[in-house]
Amino acid sequence: MKPIRVLIVDDSASVRTILTEIVAAEPDLEVLGTASNPYFAAEKMREEIPDVIICDIEMPRMDGITFVQKLMSQRPVPVVICSSLAEAGSKMALQALEAGAVEIITKPRVGTPQFLMEAKTRICDAVRAASKAKVQPRTKTIEVQKKLTADAVLPPARGRPIERTTDKVVVIGASTGGTEALRRLLEDLPADSPGIVIVQHMPAGFTTAFAKRLNTLCQIEVREAATGDRVVPGLALIAPGNHHLLLQRSGAQYHVEVRDGPLVTRHRPSVDVLFRSAARAAGANALGIIMTGMGDDGAKGMLELHQTGARTLGQDEASCIVYGMPKEAMKLGAVDLELPLERLAPEIRRFANDHGPRPEGGAK
Structure with a gap:
């Protein structure tokens, strides 16, 4: 046969x-x-x-x-x-x-x-x-779920870009392979690291345990985010499964909002939603990092971050389990610099101590 x-x-x-x-x-x-x-x-x-x-x-x-x-x-x-x-x-x-x-x-x-x-x-x-299946031609068009953008949750940033201040925040997006990559990244950070907000593609019910496990391993505090949580140095907040997570600003303080909504780029939580919210709330005061993952969630949001003057980093292909999301962000010109996983934590520390203007462009 x-x-x-x-x-x-x-x-x-x-x-x-x-x-x-x-x-x-x-x-x-x-x-x-x-x-x-x-x-x-x-x-x-x-x-x-x-x-x-x-x-x-x-x-x-x-x-x-x-x-x-x-x-x-x-x-x-x-x-x-x-x-x-x-x-x-x-x-x-x-x-x-x-x-x-x-x-x-x-x-x-x-x-x-x-x-x-x-x-x-x-x-x-x-x-x-x-x-062995006998497949037959089909002429009827099945309505496929539309791939929504971050517009379905919040509008893009408008008006004058937010100027650089001393209030800094790090936003991170990851998917396939991200649970282990995030562990390695967060374990390398000192207790006084800038406040961090994370979207890791995970279903509901898993993010609580994931955050608790990281909290036992890291010098910084790690917990699942809840609406109203302040983003402060030494704390990392992880989006709850099946909910979007947005960065908000009130005066000089950052906080997060957990929000329901449709799938964005077929994900909830969506990295695009987090990055867009950071572009609106933090602008040049943000460091955006896109890590290992499949698909293109986060690429457009990172471009918006980049355009507001934020520093943007991508995990390099060699250290990614799946070089999908960083690759798509690179294609859009949204990434200042690609780095191996072990160099991301030092870059966060450098960002925390850098009070000058963001370098234009950067190595690719």
Whole structure:
């Protein structure tokens, strides 16, 4: 029997590598090719049509659900959605199935050998089942959840930029790989570090425990944010899962607001929302840091921060688990400087002691 030919479509190089290794290890499966987005996948399909496509949801240029819709209306191929956003029963999982996907599986993460073995089994079984599916052309357009910008939560900064003062704040955004990266960053900070506000993409119920764990490891205090919490030196506030977190200013003092609202760049909390609020409230008094993560959340918000005179840093590709969010911010010209993870804490300390004007541009 001919092996089942699989095309893997995911914007993360590390995920493409993991999926390739999993599929290629099976004698009845074959990796036809990989693509970082649906446009490259379409180019590969002009040469040869795969038996099954494994596809992420959140990707640059075109999301996975739209890709599935186009496939089903033009050249139906069985699609297995493999995404951390498409957990069983979620709205996106249902949208993917309505668009024509035949199976939904959770993206494999680094874990114990047993976990990886279970993930391997689920993925390969899903591919085998999908190869037998009789997919039919679909002409009906499924309404896909619109990818909202930070405009859905708060308007952009207006008027005269906020001038540089001695009141400084650090805003940080992270996603995939961010829990460990944040631990390493915050552990390296002294107790008198500037106040820090963090968005880490995590579901509700997890951020409280995450903050408590960090609080036991760090010299600074770390806790889950609540509306009205002041942003003061020696304190890091983490956005509660499933809620946006905004930086606000009242007189000379910063505080945070926890706010409900729609998904922004398909996330809640959203880094774009935090960074925009920092552009409005702090401007040149802020240091923005975008860290490891998939997708583009935070890129536009960081550009707004940069345009107000804030210092902006990106975690470099070599130290990122997934070089997605920093990469997209770099593309927009929003990042002053890219640094390896271990150099971010010293840069925060330098920022705390720097009272001069922000350097124009900076090394890329």
